[in-house]
Amino acid sequence: MSIFDKFPDILIHFSKLLGIPLYSESNIKMGTLSDVFVDYAEVYPVALAIQFVKNKQFFYVNWDDVEQFTYKKIIIRNSIDIGRSRTFPKVNKKPKSYSVLSEQFTGETTEYPAIGKVILDRQIVDTSGKKVVRVNDIQLIKTGKNLRVTHAEIGLRSMIRRLGYEKFVDGVFSIFAPNSKYLYRDTQINWKYVHAIPDKSVSKNLKINLYNDQITKLHPADLADILEELDTVSRDQLFSDLDPKLAAETLAEVEDEYQVNLVKNKPAEEVAEIIGNMDTDDAVDILDDFDIEKAEEIIANIEDTDVQDDITELLEYKEDTAGGLMSTEVFEVSKTFKKSDVISLIQEKDEDLETIYDLFIIDEKFKLQGSCTLRSLLIQKSDVMLSEIMVEKDIKSLCPETHWKEVASYMSKYNLINVPIIDNENELLGIVSVDDLLPWLLNEK
Amino acid sequence: MSIIIRISSKKKISPFLAKIFILLSIVGPGLITANIDNDAGGIATYSLVGAATGYRLLWVLFPITVALIMVQEMSARMGIVSGKGLADLIREKFGLKVTFYTLIFLVFADLGNTMAEFAGIAAAGEIFGINKYVSVPLCSIFVWLLIIKGDYKIVERVFLAGCSIYLSYIVSGFLISPDWQMISTSIVIPNLNDITMTDMPLIVGLMGTTITPWMQFYIQSAVVEKGIDIKHLWHSKIDVIVGCLFMFTVTLFIIVCCAATLHSSGVVISDAKDAALALEPLAGKYASALFGIGLFNASIFAAALLPLATSYYVCEGLGWESGVDKTFKEAPNFFTIFTLLIFIGAMIILIPNINLFKILIWSQVANGILIPIILLYIVKLCNDPDIMGDYTNTPAYNIFSYVIILFMLIINISMIYFEFFN
Numbered sequence: 071m072s073i074f075d076k077f078p079d080i081l082i083h084f085s086k087l088l089g090i091p092l093y094s095e096s097n098i099k100m101g102t103l104s105d106v107f108v109d110y111a112e113v114y115p116v117a118l119a120i121q122f123v124k125n126k127q128f129f130y131v132n133w134d135d136v137e138q139f140t141y142k143k144i145i146i147r148n149s150i151d152i153g154r155s156r157t158f159p160k161v162n163k164k165p166k167s168y169s170v171l172s173e174q175f176t177g178e179t180t181e182y183p184a185i186g187k188v189i190l191d192r193q194i195v196d197t198s199g200k201k202v203v204r205v206n207d208i209q210l211i212k213t214g215k216n217l218r219v220t221h222a223e224i225g226l227r228s229m230i231r232r233l234g235y236e237k238f239v240d241g242v243f244s245i246f247a248p249n250s251k252y253l254y255r256d257t258q259i260n261w262k263y264v265h266a267i268p269d270k271s272v273s274k275n276l277k278i279n280l281y282n283d284q285i286t287k288l289h290p291a292d293l294a295d296i297l298e299e300l301d302t303v304s305r306d307q308l309f310s311d312l313d314p315k316l317a318a319e320t321l322a323e324v325e326d327e328y329q330v331n332l333v334k335n336k337p338a339e340e341v342a343e344i345i346g347n348m349d350t351d352d353a354v355d356i357l358d359d360f361d362i363e364k365a366e367e368i369i370a371n372i373e374d375t376d377v378q379d380d381i382t383e384l385l386e387y388k389e390d391t392a393g394g395l396m397s398t399e400v401f402e403v404s405k406t407f408k409k410s411d412v413i414s415l416i417q418e419k420d421e422d423l424e425t426i427y428d429l430f431i432i433d434e435k436f437k438l439q440g441s442c443t444l445r446s447l448l449i450q451k452s453d454v455m456l457s458e459i460m461v462e463k464d465i466k467s468l469c470p471e472t473h474w475k476e477v478a479s480y481m482s483k484y485n486l487i488n489v490p491i492i493d494n495e496n497e498l499l500g501i502v503s504v505d506d507l508l509p510w511l512l513n514e515k
Numbered sequence: 516m517s518i519i520i521r522i523s524s525k526k527k528i529s530p531f532l533a534k535i536f537i538l539l540s541i542v543g544p545g546l547i548t549a550n551i552d553n554d555a556g557g558i559a560t561y562s563l564v565g566a567a568t569g570y571r572l573l574w575v576l577f578p579i580t581v582a583l584i585m586v587q588e589m590s591a592r593m594g595i596v597s598g599k600g601l602a603d604l605i606r607e608k609f610g611l612k613v614t615f616y617t618l619i620f621l622v623f624a625d626l627g628n629t630m631a632e633f634a635g636i637a638a639a640g641e642i643f644g645i646n647k648y649v650s651v652p653l654c655s656i657f658v659w660l661l662i663i664k665g666d667y668k669i670v671e672r673v674f675l676a677g678c679s680i681y682l683s684y685i686v687s688g689f690l691i692s693p694d695w696q697m698i699s700t701s702i703v704i705p706n707l708n709d710i711t712m713t714d715m716p717l718i719v720g721l722m723g724t725t726i727t728p729w730m731q732f733y734i735q736s737a738v739v740e741k742g743i744d745i746k747h748l749w750h751s752k753i754d755v756i757v758g759c760l761f762m763f764t765v766t767l768f769i770i771v772c773c774a775a776t777l778h779s780s781g782v783v784i785s786d787a788k789d790a791a792l793a794l795e796p797l798a799g800k801y802a803s804a805l806f807g808i809g810l811f812n813a814s815i816f817a818a819a820l821l822p823l824a825t826s827y828y829v830c831e832g833l834g835w836e837s838g839v840d841k842t843f844k845e846a847p848n849f850f851t852i853f854t855l856l857i858f859i860g861a862m863i864i865l866i867p868n869i870n871l872f873k874i875l876i877w878s879q880v881a882n883g884i885l886i887p888i889i890l891l892y893i894v895k896l897c898n899d900p901d902i903m904g905d906y907t908n909t910p911a912y913n914i915f916s917y918v919i920i921l922f923m924l925i926i927n928i929s930m931i932y933f934e935f936f937n
Binding site for chain 2: 206306
């Protein structure tokens with residue numbers, strides 16, 4: 071006799087499993103189903119064990135020991151091991167495939183939390199829709215002798231099912247709107263796009279490593295939106311798991327009010343590592359919100375001394391002026407450079423440069439001598455000297471005290487993508503580029 | 516390094532000042548929440564208490580304030596430790612069904628509360644001779660635009676500034692120059708001998724308007740929003756205590772104002788407008804005007820924050836998108852809920868000859884049924900080590916909390932009894 075002999079359905083909703091009574095083969099009631107343990111290491115996790123509750127105590131029984139499965143009752147083989155625990159000790163083999171949750175659980179045996187506890191009614195990140203959503207139900211399918219998790223359900227229909235009105239609402243719809251989308255489709259998230267953020271209590275007992283491909287492939291701006299939607303604890307957790315570079319890019323995109331909160335409780339070294347990876351102008355925005363002692367400590371911890379100097383310099387300027395907006399990562403070259411030198415320099419320094427639309431030619435004392443667009447350089451022969459093609463007269467530049475509105479109208483007037491910022495002695499301090507101004511223009515600051 | 520030293524000499528502040536700054540940056544949620552507590556319904560109740568009983572019931576404020584501090588402290592602590600809102604935690608611990616029905620009750624109760632706020636706006640307008648068919652539609656549009664166009668942070672800050680208007684009650688109190696000695700004895704020494712059966716609905720009303728369900732949601736979200744660190748738990752407690760003491764003071768002075776004038780000259784009033792109008796011949800034009808301004812401020816800000824907050828909690832609990840910065844298409848449920856709350860709340864006030872009293876009773880009943888339940892959730896959540904870690908309630912704290920819940924239950928059952936059968 072097979073386990074699903076009396077169970078014709080293919081799709082199963084997790085909420086309908088809850089409360090099914092468990093009986094032994096000799097028809098002794100053992101408890102009621104309260105949750106399911108699944109193998110998080112798989113893309114579509116297979117059920118490993120059933121959690122059941124009796125007299126407020128939690129037990130588990132292996133899926134292999136289930137004799138028969140129906141909505142009415144579950145029959146379990148006689149004389150088998152029953153564990154008493156809220157978690158399931160999973161013996162780890164090498165994971166065959168990678169899944170969102172799989173790498174969280176590594177080690178010899180791992181105490182797996184039950185799926186309902188991790189997912190049901192909780193916020194998860196939908197890495198495909200790039201949103202934070204709340205799970206109403208979990209969809210499983212019958213495959214051979216097993217159950218597999220396939221979708222997290224987040225739509226109205228799953229909500230109504232949980233409330234116990236599914237039959238009633240279905241009936242109403244099939245009478246009055248038989249073709250309604252409601253009856254045929256519900257909003258679901260394919261399991262491979264589900265990124266769960268377990269509770270403190272779950273993650274405390276697990277060596278948790280939330281690094282996973284799906285989430286790190288998101289655009290930092292999307293990641294920032296997701297972070298903003300999460301509660302503070304999950305937000306910190308997700309952010310801490312990003313590598314410093316992605317963390318830096320994401321942090322720059324997060325709205326001001328959350329920025330400091332994300333890093334303020336971290337040790338100075340960690341903040342320094344993230345901030346050192348950011349564009350200096352963004353880094354300064356964040357440092358501005360720290361109290362001065364912590365800011366100093368962070369700056370002192372930044373490895374690259376050039377970045378350190380740049381940041382301390384930028385901190386001097388007011389946030390809403392050209393000085394506060396500018397980035398010190400300027401593509402500075404000497405006029406003796408040839409086209410080929412410039413190209414190889416770009417290849418070498420690509421990582422550190424925010425924009426390279428314009429080249430700025432400086433002398434030994436960092437005084438601005440001329441500028442040259444990348445475009446006008448590209449059309450030249452490779453041995454051309456910058457001094458031959460650079461524009462020397464009437465270079466459009468501004469002083470660091472200029473208010474951002476003036477910067478914007480100046481750039482708009484002369485159709486500039488970048489504007490160099492120079493001091494009284496004509497020394498090149500940095501550049502303001504259009505995207506530094508956009509948040510101000512859009513009133514996001 | 517030289518540059519670093521240069522900056523530090525510029526901005527260096529003393530450690531004492533730094534502590535004050537930390538405190539100031541954390542103060543807010545508790546103070547704001549306690550102040551919204553003194554809304555239109557609250558002011559009406561306090562006026563009635565003052566006019567009907569004089570100083571006799573002042574001692575009741577003392578246990579109410581203690582209970583309020585304890586309840587809000589739990590909510591604030593939960594917000595700080597878990598980083599989640601109350602609706603969020605209820606959903607995760609008790610599931611969708613419980614959350615759904617709780618939120619339905621909350622929406623219903625808050626619809627009643629919103630109506631009470633618009634009634635307050637109407638009353639405040641009438642004190643200054645403005646017809647309610649002018650003041651209520653104008654204010655409801657203003658409130659709606661404030662939410663849609665305004666920045667929530669700004670709304671809250673304006674509100675905090677508006678809280679200083681509550682000082683007007685204190686000014687009123689001093690202008691009236693009441694019998695201070697009698698006041699202080701009535702606060703400290705409960706006068707149990709003189710309690711009559713007619714006092715009971717007033718005591719019940721005082722508690723009911725002070726500890727409300729939606730405030731527990733509100734303070735927790737406000738704390739979460741601020742992103743206060745566990746290290747600063749203690750500062751947040753101070754914030755809660757300061758806020759509750761401020762509420763205590765304002766409540767005290769409203770009662771005193773009405774007691775010293777209306778009660779001693781035997782004027783009978785039935786709502787806050789009566790109180791303000793009756794104050795004029797007795798205490799002078801300014802006392803009356805201040806009273807009116809205070810009522811207006813309380814009503815209009817609560818009318819903005821209450822529907823908005825309610826909408827947030829419903830979406831938080833049910834997993835719908837929310838946020839005023841979203842478009843209607845992105846967060847349809849969110850926009851629909853608060854717009855309907857404002858719209859229905861204002862419209863019902865404008866129906867000619869409507870029996871407002873009956874509607875308000877029903878909203879109080881919804882509040883009354885909900886509050887012991889919400890408090891039970893809060894205590895349960897506060898005892899869950901999965902959520903609170905090392906910051907669960909102590910046994911003594913639990914005993915106190917259950918006593919408070921029991922009292923709230925008795926009080927709310929008796930409130931329903933008084934309002935329906937007397």
